[in-house]
Amino acid sequence: MNYLSDRRLLFFLIVIAAILIPAAGICADTIIPPQYIGNTNNPYILPDGPGPGFLLSAAIGLVAGMLSATIGAGGGLIVVPALMSAGISGIYAVGSEIFRLFLFSAIEAVRMGLNKRINYKMALIMTGGTAAGGFAGFSLSSSIFLADPAGADVFISAMIIFWLIIYSFIIIPDFKEASHKYALELLRKENAEKEKEAAIQTGSSQNAEEAPPQKGNADTPQTGKTSAKDSALISFPDEEPWEIARTIRTMKLPPYINFPTTVKDKVLGADEELADTNPDDMEEAAKIADLSEAQPYARIPVLPALLLATVGGFFMALTGSAGIVLSFTVLTKGFGCVAAIVAGTDLVRLALSSGALTMGAFGLNGFINIYCITGLIAGTMTGIHLGGKAIRYIEPYRLKGLVSLVVISVIINRLLALPGQLKKAGADISYGLSTTLDQSALYIMIIGMVIFCGWLFYALVRDIIRDTKPILDEETK
Amino acid sequence: MMKYSIKTLFASLLLLFLSIGALGTMYLPLEDGKNSFEIMENTFNSLRKGITPPFDELNVANRANLGKSFSANLTFSNRRMTEAATRILLRNKLMVTPKGRTLKIQGDLGYTLKYLMDDVHQLYLNGNKKIENKYGMSSTQSMFVVDRILKKLAISMKSKRMTAQEKLINKIRFEELVPAYNLRSAPPIHINSGFTYLSIGTFALLMLTLLWDLANLLFFRTVTDISFLKKMSGAAKIENKAAFIKKQKARKKKAEALAKKAATATADVKKGKEGPAKEKAKKNKPPTTATPKNPEAKSANKKTAGTTTESKPAKAIEKPVSPKKAQSKASQKPSEKVIPPAGNKKTAGKSAPSKPKQATPKVAKPAKPAAVDKPPAPKKGKVKD
Numbered sequence: 001m002n003y004l005s006d007r008r009l010l011f012f013l014i015v016i017a018a019i020l021i022p023a024a025g026i027c028a029d030t031i032i033p034p035q036y037i038g039n040t041n042n043p044y045i046l047p048d049g050p051g052p053g054f055l056l057s058a059a060i061g062l063v064a065g066m067l068s069a070t071i072g073a074g075g076g077l078i079v080v081p082a083l084m085s086a087g088i089s090g091i092y093a094v095g096s097e098i099f100r101l102f103l104f105s106a107i108e109a110v111r112m113g114l115n116k117r118i119n120y121k122m123a124l125i126m127t128g129g130t131a132a133g134g135f136a137g138f139s140l141s142s143s144i145f146l147a148d149p150a151g152a153d154v155f156i157s158a159m160i161i162f163w164l165i166i167y168s169f170i171i172i173p174d175f176k177e178a179s180h181k182y183a184l185e186l187l188r189k190e191n192a193e194k195e196k197e198a199a200i201q202t203g204s205s206q207n208a209e210e211a212p213p214q215k216g217n218a219d220t221p222q223t224g225k226t227s228a229k230d231s232a233l234i235s236f237p238d239e240e241p242w243e244i245a246r247t248i249r250t251m252k253l254p255p256y257i258n259f260p261t262t263v264k265d266k267v268l269g270a271d272e273e274l275a276d277t278n279p280d281d282m283e284e285a286a287k288i289a290d291l292s293e294a295q296p297y298a299r300i301p302v303l304p305a306l307l308l309a310t311v312g313g314f315f316m317a318l319t320g321s322a323g324i325v326l327s328f329t330v331l332t333k334g335f336g337c338v339a340a341i342v343a344g345t346d347l348v349r350l351a352l353s354s355g356a357l358t359m360g361a362f363g364l365n366g367f368i369n370i371y372c373i374t375g376l377i378a379g380t381m382t383g384i385h386l387g388g389k390a391i392r393y394i395e396p397y398r399l400k401g402l403v404s405l406v407v408i409s410v411i412i413n414r415l416l417a418l419p420g421q422l423k424k425a426g427a428d429i430s431y432g433l434s435t436t437l438d439q440s441a442l443y444i445m446i447i448g449m450v451i452f453c454g455w456l457f458y459a460l461v462r463d464i465i466r467d468t469k470p471i472l473d474e475e476t477k
Numbered sequence: 478m479m480k481y482s483i484k485t486l487f488a489s490l491l492l493l494f495l496s497i498g499a500l501g502t503m504y505l506p507l508e509d510g511k512n513s514f515e516i517m518e519n520t521f522n523s524l525r526k527g528i529t530p531p532f533d534e535l536n537v538a539n540r541a542n543l544g545k546s547f548s549a550n551l552t553f554s555n556r557r558m559t560e561a562a563t564r565i566l567l568r569n570k571l572m573v574t575p576k577g578r579t580l581k582i583q584g585d586l587g588y589t590l591k592y593l594m595d596d597v598h599q600l601y602l603n604g605n606k607k608i609e610n611k612y613g614m615s616s617t618q619s620m621f622v623v624d625r626i627l628k629k630l631a632i633s634m635k636s637k638r639m640t641a642q643e644k645l646i647n648k649i650r651f652e653e654l655v656p657a658y659n660l661r662s663a664p665p666i667h668i669n670s671g672f673t674y675l676s677i678g679t680f681a682l683l684m685l686t687l688l689w690d691l692a693n694l695l696f697f698r699t700v701t702d703i704s705f706l707k708k709m710s711g712a713a714k715i716e717n718k719a720a721f722i723k724k725q726k727a728r729k730k731k732a733e734a735l736a737k738k739a740a741t742a743t744a745d746v747k748k749g750k751e752g753p754a755k756e757k758a759k760k761n762k763p764p765t766t767a768t769p770k771n772p773e774a775k776s777a778n779k780k781t782a783g784t785t786t787e788s789k790p791a792k793a794i795e796k797p798v799s800p801k802k803a804q805s806k807a808s809q810k811p812s813e814k815v816i817p818p819a820g821n822k823k824t825a826g827k828s829a830p831s832k833p834k835q836a837t838p839k840v841a842k843p844a845k846p847a848a849v850d851k852p853p854a855p856k857k858g859k860v861k862d
Contacts, residue, residue: 031557031614033621038655045659046522102679103686363675364668366525370517370678374500377682381690385697460701467703468710472719 041150041424047369052086057375060086061100063449064376065383066456067406068104070391070399072324072343075380076101077164078449080156080320081410083372085417085442090156091145095362096372097320102354103377104384105322109347117344122257123352125302126345129309130316130353137317138361150425157414157421159318164411167321168404170329175404178397238262238332238339245336246297253301263297263336300335313353317361322350390460402452409448416441481702483709485695492692499685520674522663530653532598538645539594543587549633552579553625561622565612569593586642593623594649601657603664620658624650 036045051057060082064075076097083093112118145152245263308330312323324346331342362368391399419427420434479485503513511519553559559578566573569592571584599607600620608616627650634643666674699705707713 031561031618031621033615033617036659037621037624038651038659042651042655042659044525044656046525046663099679103683106683107686107690358679359672359675363521363679364524364671366521366523368521370514370521373682374503374514374685377686378500378689381686382693385690385693389697389701464701464706467701467706468712470707470712470715470719472716 041148041426043146043149045149047089047092051088051092051369051372052083052375054371054375054378056086057083057372058379059375061376061379062383062386063379063453064100065104065380065385066387066390066453067383067403068380069384069387070456071403072328072346075383076316076319076321077160077167078406078410079376081160081413081417082445082449084153084157085413085445088369088372089145089149090153091141091149091362091367092369093372094141094156094317094320095358095367096369096376098316098354098362099358099368099373100376100380101320101322101350102358103373104380105347105351105354107381108384109344109351112344112347115344117340118348119257119259119341119345120348122259122305123345123348125257125306126309126349127352127356129306130313130349131356133310133313133315134317134353134357135361137314138357141318142361142365142367148425150421153421154418154425156318157418159315160321161411161414163315163319163321163323164407164414167325168407168411170325171400171404171407175397175400178400182395182397239329240333241336242333244334248304248335249297249300251301253303255302256299257302257305258299259335260338260341261297261336262332262338297336300337305331305335309349316353317357322354324350386460387456390456393459393463394456398455402455406448406452409444413441413445413448416444479698481699481705483705486699486705489692489695489699492688493696496685496689496692499688517678519663520666520671520678522660523666524671524675526601526656526660526663526665530597530601530656531648532594532601532653535594535645535649535653536591538648539587539590541587542590542642542645543585545586546584547586548581548583549630549637550579550581551626551629551633553629554578558622558625561614561618562626564614565619565622565626568612590646590649593627594653596620596623597649597653597657600661601653601665603661605661617658617661620654624654624658627654 036042038044052060060079063082064079067078068075079097079100080090080093083096084090088096109118141152141156144155239262241261241263245261249261249263308327312327316322327346328339328342331337331346332339358368416437419429420438423429423431423434505512507513508516551562553562556578559575559580563573563575563580566580566582569589571582571589574581574583596608596611597620599605600616605616608619612619627646631643631646631650634640634646704713707716
């Protein structure tokens with residue numbers, strides 16, 4: 001047997017090495033690395049650059065702005081679900097919404113400040129509470145996101161549903177009450193007209209004097225414009241305080257803070273008489289009289305307000321909704337505070353706390369999308385002015401109805417989107433079912449938004465056209 | 478109160494175009510062909526990367542494994558991957574015995590993990606060159622292979638029931654390698670610089686928002702201003718014209734009524750006091766003017782000249798009432814005088830109901846409801862004057 005000589009062996013090895021080394025290099029080059037590694041459901045996957053894009057974000061912002069003009073502030077209840085439906089991860093949608101809130105409420109707060117509608121002490125106290133709650137909410141939300149991004153979406157959707165159900169308990173009864181009042185007013189008018197007609201038939205002469213003022217009242221544009229005063233951003237009508245407002249304002253829970261109130265004791269008229277009272281009641285009455293001299297309802301305890309702000313902040317970081325509807329209702333009705341000042345104070349609270357959350361939490365951790373923010377803010381500012389002008393011509397009860405419709409459509413949207421998100425998180429749900437429900441959710445939300453915006457836009461255009469026509473009476477015609 | 482006109486509309490449109498222009502410039506390439514949006518998004522990506530992987534924490538946890546020898550069999554899906562893995566493992570001082578697609582590795586577990594973590598740290602700091610020089614392939618390729626190695630190693634540790642090591646390897650993979658690999662396009666950023674960038678970006682956006690808000694405010698206020706709309710549509714002209722015609726008609730009617738009144742008055746005077754009237758007329762009558770006999774002609778004459786003695790009563794009606802006289806007349810009607818303008822809340826609340834009662838309770842009573850119903854009437858009169 002002939003063995004290979006050392007020289008030949010060396011030559012052979014060199015040839016093999018020469019073949020193998022480039023081959024290894026080629027192998028390495030042919031390994032195509034993926035763009036992302038790890039699970040498909042991992043928190044370090046960058047959001048798709050433009051996200052839903054500037055124009056879609058601007059459209060969402062427009063609806064949010066109109067909603068803000070209608071209910072006072074916020075709009076977050078629609079922005080986060082809409083962005084999530086557009087494919088943005090929940091925490092990025094919340095971050096972008098809080099950034100939008102910061103920019104929008106900062107400008108509105110300055111406007112309120114110029115109108116002297118701010119209680120700065122109260123605003124600072126509530127900012128503290130909201131920021132504390134917000135940071136707690138952020139840490140919870142981000143830890144859930146880092147552990148399971150799809151699970152975080154499920155969590156955020158569930159929180160939005162929970163939060164909006166609380167909203168709907170405020171908004172829907174409010175709408176029912178407003179529509180009831182409107183119906184009563186209509187009935188009263190109808191009765192008055194019937195009486196008038198009856199009087200004409202019986203030949204009463206008094207109608208001649210009564211006719212002109214009634215004409216004025218029946219003038220629809222006039223009534224439309226007076227209802228403008230009820231609109232949220234133009235002026236804030238005071239709410240009828242709940243009974244608990246007296247208790248809250250007189251409770252012994254220091255520290256306190258002065259805040260203008262709508263709570264007033266009933267003043268007996270000249271023809272009214274006090275009922276017979278026993279001595280104990282008289283003493284109580286004397287105590288109340290002493291209190292009333294010392295302005296018993298002038299101040300509110302700080303702690304309940306702080307607690308309210310903290311809860312609001314916590315949910316704001318979870319859902320993106322600032323809870324203005326809730327805090328406004330609780331402060332005006334539950335605490336008996338003057339609505340205009342509550343609105344201004346709330347906006348300052350919102351501006352400061354959302355600023356702190358953006359700079360210290362969501363923004364600093366990159367949970368924001370610049371395309372979304374720019375589109376949202378441009379849409380919001382236009383929506384606020386457009387909505388602010390449009391609501392002057394819509395009956396308040398109709399506005400409340402429209403807001404209720406939007407809230408319900410958002411609740412349904414999130415409920416229908418849940419199966420799809422659960423599927424992403426690993427639940428065994430069929431693809432067909434989750435896709436169908438996702439599409440339905442999207443359409444339901446779009447329908448709600450289109451009805452809301454369409455109504456406002458139609459009202460504005462109709463009244464602009466009406467205003468361009470000359471007003472001529474019968475004689476001059 | 479600001480007056481909205483075509484100027485404010487143009488100003489608002491100018492502001493709108495300015496803000497749209499400012500927004501448009503954000504789409505222009507600014508640095509390395511990237512526009513402002515992309516630069517800002519990259520900053521946010523860097524901030525996302527700022528969710529710092531726990532390098533120090535895992536290094537401490539790995540100390541227990543330093544000096545511990547181990548052996549494991551790693552099977553890869555294809556030959557190329559096996560070859561790349563061999564190269565990487567050999568470079569990290571492990572003894573590798575290839576057998577088909579399976580690699581039998583032996584060495585120090587602690588140091589192996591330490592070297593791999595150092596590579597991941599390099600990737601996190603975007604030190605791609607160093608990784609390329611070390612393994613002779615691109616950083617993404619090598620790190621992808623490292624990911625596969627760690628995955629197989631974790632499975633091997635699990636099979637050997639080395640749970641602490643398995644957990645550590647999984648942590649290295651998911652908390653260090655995955656973030657560093659997936660966010661590799663974003664450069665790392667220090668938290669202070671991140672805060673500064675964020676502040677600058679926020680300020681720029683705030684300015685843009687202010688401009689946009691101002692433009693919208695002006696635009697919508699102008700577009701919904703009734704007087705502006707009427708002016709632009711020509712409705713104001715029509716209304717003014719109609720008002721003018723109405724005024725003229727009213728004047729005509731008034732004049733006719735006055736003429737009739739004057740005629741009836743003179744007729745009464747003639748009937749009642751014919752004698753003295755004739756004498757007076759003769760005395761005062763200028764020699765040149767001839768008074769018409771019928772009352773209609775008289776009134777016509779009065780319209781043109783208005784200087785005859787017969788027209789005296791009519792003159793008295795036509796004359797504008799002096800303010801003093803008006804006041805004294807008004808004082809006879811407490812309901813009209815007492816009610817102050819609606820704007821003055823204090824006086825409106827106090828004087829309106831009380832005065833008529835005190836001054837002329839009996840006389841004022843029938844006029845009271847009318848007065849209460851028409852509080853702004855005097856104000857309107859004033860404005861017209």
